[in-house]
Amino acid sequence: MTTIKMWAVFDPEGKPVEWSLRPNEEWCIEDFIGQSSWGNYEKESHTCRPVRVTIEELPQGEK
Numbered sequence: 001m002t003t004i005k006m007w008a009v010f011d012p013e014g015k016p017v018e019w020s021l022r023p024n025e026e027w028c029i030e031d032f033i034g035q036s037s038w039g040n041y042e043k044e045s046h047t048c049r050p051v052r053v054t055i056e057e058l059p060q061g062e063k
Helices: 025-032 036-044
Strands: 002-010 047-055
Touching: 002 025, 025 036, 025 047
Parallel strands: none
Antiparallel strands: 002 047
């Protein structure tokens, strides 16, 4: 297993938006909605925060 630092957007309820994972804050925001619209999401309590992601390779054939 490997653990890496990434960035994720969190919704107003504090739940991570899984597909928003990116290696840095700028890409996380840009790929989620774009810098120009991010302020509107921040007003709705979305945040972009660093997270630890653990990567575990699945056995061959497992989905």
